[in-house]
Each structure stands twice: as structure tokens, then as C-alpha cells.
Amino acid sequence: MTAAITLTSVSKKYPDAPIYALEDITVSFSSGKIHSIIGRSGAGKSTLIRCLNFLESFDSGQLNILGQNTQFMSKEQRRQALKEIGSIFQKVNLLSRRTALENVMLPQEWQGVTNESAKLKAKELLAKVGLSGFEDRYPAQLSGGQCQRVAIARALANEAKILLCDEFTSALDPETSLEILALLRQLNKDLGVTIILITHDMNVVREISDFVYVMDNGKIVEQSDVEQLLLHPQHATTQSLLTGLFVRDLPHHLQQSLIATPGEGQIIVRLIFSSKSSQNPVIAELIQHHQIPINILAGSMDHLRATVFGTLLISAPYDKVTHDMMMAHFSKNGISAEVLGYLPVGGTHD
Template sequence: MQRETSAGAAILFDDVGKTYPQKGAGSVMALEGISLEVPAGAITGIIGRSGAGKSTLMRMVNGLEKPTSGRITVGGRDVGAAHGAALREIRREVGMIFQHFNLLSSRTVLENVALPMEIAGVPRGQIRTRASDLVARVGLEKLANRYPAELSGGQKQRVGIARALATEPKVLLSDEATSALDPETTQTVLKLLADINRDLGLTVLLITHEMAVVRDIASHMAVIDGGRIVEAGETYDIFTTPQHPTTRSFLSGVTGVTLPRFIAEQMVTERPEGPAREVIRITFLGDKATDPLLAQMSAALGLDVNILAGAIEEIGPRPFGNLLISVPADRGAEARSYLETHQQRTEVLGYVR
């Protein structure tokens, strides 16, 4: 039975699979059993390693690839079943930002932005006005008559974003749009995407292999591995309670706080005989992430607490922190009970003498 697009879902992947024929005989699976709802008006990130199937998934949203099985709907319309004028109409409502910009070198900034409207048959007078407005929106009005060769990578990507908005889409697709940019320029482009999402109410679907990009911009996310979605949900929930090993692997470089090497080299998994200390990871969530909880616990329990490493950051507007501490091993259970009573998560990492 085919499922109708859920209320609030701008894009729906319904048990989608994609295979490609191999030379000789057989086929290779690129995607299998993909079911995902992309909320309307939200920024959703799809993260996965190279070859995981991210780009194939993205290309099916605007009909550049057809699913082998299942169904993809955009605004309630089946993309895979659309042809001719119906497919062109869907594509006008789905803007695309590319990793390598894909600008025409022979056209100025303004002319590159105008191109989709020319193809769509928009009247010439409207084209120039709208193209100028879009160039101004991305902060390039002083460079409107420059050519791509005269622009930096960040400026080229801003032109790409303006061009993607030219046909007034309802959905914006971003295919590794920041992977070719330096960190500072990446933050500028991400802020621009967030502003566009807020101001225009666009649904943004972005694919990336960088967890920091998802953390900084996406309210929802999905992790794809080996052609399957292994975890999906709100970004904050996945960052704070990852369930799948692939997710935890990605997160280790973003939210992972590592022990000083001299401690890590001494640590054992089983509690040793004699005096020892238990090493605990505390995950601080929500409003309590900035509370002086360790000081309170030390005073309440008369406990010797040693802070080994830690960091607090924001995921969206909500704080999230990791802290590594050590306490006397014979009082570890007591410390963990206190912390969990105060709504923090704890994990025993090991023991040191």
C-alpha cells in the first residue's frame, strides 16, 4: 500500500531502493529500504561517508535519478512517476546548490542567477529585477557584473545559492555545499542558509560528511551507512543519545572529549585491587548543562572529584556538554546515582590506580 505524505512532511521517502546494473550480469545496491520524512520548513541533514548513498538519495528528490523501488513524494507529488511538464514543475520547486558551484564562466554573477528564470520563460523585465534582488540577498550586489573567475570560493557558492532561489522553490537541496570551503567561509555560508530558511520558510535538505555542519544548522538529521538509514530524528536527540556505531563514530570528532594521554595509558576496564579511581563520562543536557553540579555534588557528598577534560557547546539553541571526571572507585556508584538523580547521563569509562 502506498502511503500519502504525512502532515508536515515536505519530502517523503517511502521504502525507497535504488540498484544499478553491473557489467555482465547482476546489479549493485546503492540504496535499500529508505523511509524518511523531511519536515516542512525545517533544515534536515543527511550525513554519511563517501559511497554511503547520500548523493543518489539527493538526486532522486528532483528526478535526476529514479528509484528502483518505493516512492518519493515532494509536496505530495510522486517524483519518480512524473514526466514531461509535471517533472519540470516539480524541479522548479526544488532548488539545488552544488559542491563545485557549477557556474557558467562566460556569464556574470547577475547572468548566472538569471539563467534558471530564462529557461523557465519568465518575462525579461521580471528576470532582471528578481536576479538583482537575489544577488543583494546573498550580499554580492557590488559584484553583480563580475565573472566567476574573479570570485572567491565563498562568493561563488553565494552565487550558487542565489541561482537556486531564482525559480522561487519550496525545497532547497544542498549537495556538500561547504566541503570545498575553508572553516570561516563555511560558517558564513551556513548562516546564509539558516537566514534563508528562516526568512523564506524553505525546506532545506542538505547532505554532508561533516557532523559539525549538521550540528550548526540542522534541526533534524539522518545517518546513512551502506545504503540504509541507520538513525534518524531530531539533531539534539541524536547528538546526545546516539544509538548506532556509525553515528557514534561521526560524533567522536565533534562532541567527543578525550582523556589526557597519560591517564588513558593507565586506564583499565576492570576495577583493580586496592586504591583506585573510577573514570566517569558525564553528559550534561538541556538547561542543567551550565549548572555547577559537580561543586554541588562534592559539597553534598563530601566527595573528592577530579576534572580530567570537558567541553560545553550548543546544538541549535540548546546547550550540551561532556565532562570526564574521576572519583574514588569505592564511591563511584554513589557519585553516578547523584548525577543521574539530577537528570544527567553517566558512563563508566574505566579505572586508574
């Protein structure tokens, strides 16, 4: 898969800062995909994305954009490279004295495009973002979501192949945010534009992302496709960031009774089914073929983009043989199984 952007061993440290803002970052962002970068405040996310559009320099390493090593670019080559990159920020920074149409025309004007051509292109882009009929409105006459749509159209005005988005939905209400996410997904599908976004909102990640990257203290500590990372987080930072994203908590009465050490009693396991693995009668097979009595304690359904998945909380009598047999069975059927603890004899499911 071709990379739109590749960073190799990129590091950056601000003067007098005690730690690196970016430390030995090596990552590739595949062309035509949507990539989300998440992390706590101060993790280095904004510094990373500002390096991608030349708003920040870095101390060491290599940055390739669309196959070109930026280290050896002249000023003119950088200017040309920037035409391939559109940026969208939380503050849309539309010019208040220019109409929606004129704001979208602005990048083309800077490139010397004729007024007639720029106007035609701007109208096409406003139509693509759902703002036909709004060309002559000023920013003060538009809602927050409409202003963001104008900003997206403006970012694409020079045929950008890469779109960088920094906390672009954080000022919008949830319903408007979903509409903007749907728009970006459609633009990604229609135009093949590569999207790299920074967000604190895990719902943004789950709705739009193909790949997710987790940053902590200037490093990328975990990266994977969206389903693998959100459903099976490995790093402690990822697990903390995803707290509450899905309904995965144990019922309170079980939390009080659960112990961490195996012994006589019940083992409590949380299963996560994808749409594919949910087609198999996994629990029925355990009961029928392995004679393991399974008790279903709780369950829920959720989604990642268009993929439906389910979580199931089960218990079974504990012994080492039963444990190993269950885990092998779940693994064989492509189901994530996490042992949450053990319910001793005298504990309760009620």
C-alpha cells in the same frame, strides 16, 4: 509537523552492483528545517539526494514531495515539481560568459518569465545573498564564496521551497564556509525554505543542522535532532564519524592506567552538560547530599549552533551502590553520563 519530503521503503540497486545503493529507506524531512545527511564515501548519500531531484530513479518504494506522490506524476507535473526544488553542488557550474545577474536569471528564462521580471527577481536574490553591486561581474571575477552565493541565488530563482546541497562547502576555506552556512541559516529563517544537505564536514553539521541522518551501506542507521545525535551517538558508524568533533578524549596518562572491569579503586565518568542542565549544582549535590567524594579531572566548553555545552571528566570511589546513585542523579538532572572505565588502586590522576 508537515513533511516537505517523505520516502517510504525506497530501494535502489545499480546493475551488477553487489549491494544496494539504497535499501529500504523510510524517512521524512520536516518542512522549514535544515537536515544533514552524513556517512562514509559510498554510503548512498549522493544517490539518495539525486533521487529527490529526479536525477536518479529508484527500483521500489514511494517518494512524496510536498504532498505529491512522484510515482504517478506526468512529465509536466515533474517539471512543475522541480521548480520547487533548488540544487547546489560542490562545482557551482556558473556559465562563464554570463554575469552574476544573468546566471541567476537563467532558471526564470527557462520558465518563460519576461526579461524585465527575471532581472528584477535576480537583483533581489543577489541582494539577499549579500552580492549587491556584483551584478555585472563574471564568475572569473568572483571568489569561490561569491560564486557559491550566486549559485544559491540561482537555486532560489523559481521560488524553490526545498534546497538540496551536495558537499557545497567542501571547496571553500573554513572562514568562507562559515559565512555560507550563516547565509543558509538566514535564508531558512527568512524564507522558510527546507534545506537538505550532504556533507563529510562535521563542523557543517554542528553549525547549521536541526536534524541529522547517518547512512551506512545504503541504509539510514541513525537519525535524531542535532543535539541528541552529536552528543549521544548510538550507532558505531556515527561514533566513528564524530571522532575528534569535540574534545572528549581522555588525558593520555589516564588512558594508560584505565581498565574495563570494575573493582576496588575509582570509576571514571564523562559528563555532558547542555546549557539548561548546567544551571543545576549537580556535583555539589552529589557531595553534600550523598556524601560521594568527587574529583574533577578535566573539563572543556564547546557549542552546537547557538547552544553551549560542557564536558566534565570526574572520578569517584567505586562500588555498586555509589555507581547506581550517581547515574540516577545524573539522569534526573538531564545530564549524559558515560562510564569510561575504572582506575585501580595504585592508578594515578596526576
